[in-house]
Structure formats: structure tokens, C-alpha cells
Amino acid sequence: MKTIRLFLSTVLCVWCLFFSSINEANVSVHSDKLLASERLAAINQIAQYIDSSYVLPDVGTDVVAALKSAQNIGRFCHINSKKQFIEEIGQFLREQSKDGHLGLTFMRSDKKVTHVLQEHDEKRINNFALEQAKVLPGNIGYFKLNKFHPNEQAKQIASFGLNFLSNTSHLIIDLRQSTGGSMELVTYLVSHFIQKDIHLWDIYERDELAYRVHSHAVDREPQLLSIPLTILTAKTSISAAEFFAYTLQHLGRARIVGEQTEGLAHATGARKVNDWLVLRLPLMRPVNPITNTNWEQVGVKADKEIAKELALDWVLNTL
Known part of the structure; x- marks a missing residue:
């Protein structure tokens, strides 16, 4: 009898696990279903x-x-x-606008509506994406930043790295794997x-000037004001990385x-579409006071064009 009860208990457990897995699968399918x-x-x-808020009104229309x-x-x-909606409608919006910042994403599990993307790659998570700050042979400084994190502590970490390298003879800033992020950190x-109070850019919301941005006083070593700078870029360097490179290039402060x-x-900002969907919507555009434009759809052109894999060696061999 005890053996029979044990057998029945085992069978019941197996069936419960079986039906549980079926129910979970059904819930998963059902939760992604879109009427x-x-x-x-x-x-x-x-x-x-898009009609009311996209950064370029005519394009939005x-x-x-x-x-x-x-x-x-x-x-x-x-x-x-829902997954198919995000992929296909998002791609349609980008194709029509030619704006890689315009797109769709799932609502976060905490229901927070934000344009900040959740990172999964360690090189953009660990140490606020500051991967390396080291001195190379010949007293060459090397600073590798993979994202401009929107975090106050990221400022401190990055500033420590730059100040650490301030006594090198040339500073290389590697943005070849760098993505978007904080305009404030840029x-x-x-x-x-x-120097402080240099006019960096104007920020427009649609056709209206929203505000102007100037450089400001920071806790830096004075040698950084004159240290020669080289910025490494790749085709996949985007957004905030482009912002940083474009600004210093046109100030005559760095070569690319x-x-x-x-x-x-x-x-980019964010708008809640419904309980599961968020629209990532470009809301503002920078205008450089020197060029009277920016790098949208054209990119930042390198002063020395070379394959990204060869860029660092080329710089080191020419210094």
C-alpha cells in the first residue's frame, strides 16, 4: 500500500509539473498576443x-x-x-524618419517610462563604462569609455581617469565601442x-531655441587644457560619443x-503608449555655434579615415 501511495504521489507530481509548464507557455503566448x-x-x-512632439515638425508630419x-x-x-509590433513598426518609423533614435521598446518591469536603455553588455555596465585609463609606452595616455552614463558617480570616475592621465604627453580617447548616454556628462x-564659459551648442525643441550650453568649471588638472588629444571612432560610435567627438573637433581641440x-x-525622450509599450521619441537637437548644424544622418567625419581595427596602432606609430 505504501508503495502504491508513493507511486501515485510521483505520478501526480509529474502531471502537475507537466500542466504547469503548459499553463506557463500559454500565459507567455497569450501575454504577447496583440489584437x-x-x-x-x-x-x-x-x-x-510624433505629430505633436517630434524634434523636426516637417519630418514628423x-x-x-x-x-x-x-x-x-x-x-x-x-x-x-507585441514583439513583432515593436520590431516592425519601430523599423518603419526609423526608415521613414531616417532617425535611428526613433523607435519602440517594451515597458520596463518596474513600469518606469524612460529613454535610458537597459544595458546588458558588461563593457557598458562595469565601472560606469570606463573600461581603461592607463599609460602606454612612450608616456601616451589611453582612456577607453564605452558609454556616457547618466549618473553623478560616472562624472567622478571619468574625471579621476582623465586627471590620472594629465601628465602624459598625448591623450588618446577611445570611443570605438561607445554608444549614447548623457548630454550632461558630455x-x-x-x-x-x-576654458569655462565657452559656447558649446544651442539646444532646440522643434523650431524653438530651448537653451544654450557652455563649458563650466570642473575639478581638473591644468595640464588637460593643453594636452594633445586624439579621439578614436568607429561606424558604430553613436549619439553621445559623436557629441563629444564633434564638439572637440570643431573647437580645434582634438583630431579624430x-x-x-x-x-x-x-x-531622446520617452512617451508611454500603453501598459506594455514605450515610444523613444527624439525631442531636441543640438546646433553647434561654429558649424551652425550637427552630425545628424551624416556622422562625424574623421580627420584621418582608417579602419577601426587599425586606428590605435596608426596613432601610436605616428606619435
Whole structure:
């Protein structure tokens, strides 16, 4: 009898695990399912946000017209999952606007609506993405930053690294794996290499000047004001990395070596579309007072164009 009870208990446990796994799978499929009415509501809300707030009004109007036209002719009727919606509608928005900052993402689990992307790559997480600050042979400083983190502590860490390298004879800043991030950190780091109160850029919201940005006083070693600078770039260097490189290049403060960058200049915000969807929406654009433009869609052109894999060796061999 005891053996029978043990057998029945084991069978029951196996069946419970079996049905539990089926239920979890069904919940997963169901949670990603997208009804036609939900798809239409999400598209209409996205169109409304773009029409009212996209950084370039004329472009926004064209994107909305294309989105609604595509919806009306049934281009999106095959989309029946949330993941598919994010991928295909997001790609459509980027293609129509030619703006790599415009797109869609799932709502975070904590329901926080933010334009800040959650990183999963260790090189953009560890030590606030400051991967290396070291002295190379010949007293050459090497500073590798993989993201401009929107965090006050990131300022301290990066500043420590730059000051540590201030007595080198030449400073190489490696942004070949660097992505977007904080405009504030860009300003802070640029301010290490120039005098305070230098007009860096104007920030526009649609057609209106929102505010002006100037360099400011930072806790830096004085040698950083005159140290020769080389910035390494790649095609995949984007956004804040481009901001930093473009600004110092046109101030005549740094040379750029490597590849022409991707060309993402707009500052991005976030809008809640519904309980599971967030729109990453470009809201502002910088205008450089020297060039009267920026690097959107054209990228930052290197002073010495060379494959990213060869850039560091080329610099070291020419110093």
C-alpha cells in the first residue's frame, strides 16, 4: 500500500509539473498576443505623439502621414504579437524618419517610462563604462569609455581617469565601442579640455531655441587644457560619443582618427503608449555655434579615415 501511495504521489507530481509548464507557455503566448483593436490604438497614439512632439515638425508630419497610409492599406494587418509590433513598426518609423533614435521598446518591469536603455553588455555596465585609463609606452595616455552614463558617480570616475592621465604627453580617447548616454556628462568631460564659459551648442525643441550650453568649471588638472588629444571612432560610435567627438573637433581641440560615425544627433525622450509599450521619441537637437548644424544622418567625419581595427596602432606609430 505504501508503495502504491508513493507511486501515485510521483505520478501526480509529474502531471502537475507537466500542466504547469503548459499553463506557463500559454500565459507567455497569450501575454504577447496583440489584437487588431490594440494594434490600431497603439499606432494612433504613436502618430499623435510624433505629430505633436517630434524634434523636426516637417519630418514628423511626413512620418505620421506614411504611418497612417500604411495602416489604411493593411500593411500591418499581419502583426499579431507585441514583439513583432515593436520590431516592425519601430523599423518603419526609423526608415521613414531616417532617425535611428526613433523607435519602440517594451515597458520596463518596474513600469518606469524612460529613454535610458537597459544595458546588458558588461563593457557598458562595469565601472560606469570606463573600461581603461592607463599609460602606454612612450608616456601616451589611453582612456577607453564605452558609454556616457547618466549618473553623478560616472562624472567622478571619468574625471579621476582623465586627471590620472594629465601628465602624459598625448591623450588618446577611445570611443570605438561607445554608444549614447548623457548630454550632461558630455558637457562635463568636454569642460576638462577647454576654458569655462565657452559656447558649446544651442539646444532646440522643434523650431524653438530651448537653451544654450557652455563649458563650466570642473575639478581638473591644468595640464588637460593643453594636452594633445586624439579621439578614436568607429561606424558604430553613436549619439553621445559623436557629441563629444564633434564638439572637440570643431573647437580645434582634438583630431579624430578612425571611421565616420553613424550620425545620431537628436536627444531622446520617452512617451508611454500603453501598459506594455514605450515610444523613444527624439525631442531636441543640438546646433553647434561654429558649424551652425550637427552630425545628424551624416556622422562625424574623421580627420584621418582608417579602419577601426587599425586606428590605435596608426596613432601610436605616428606619435
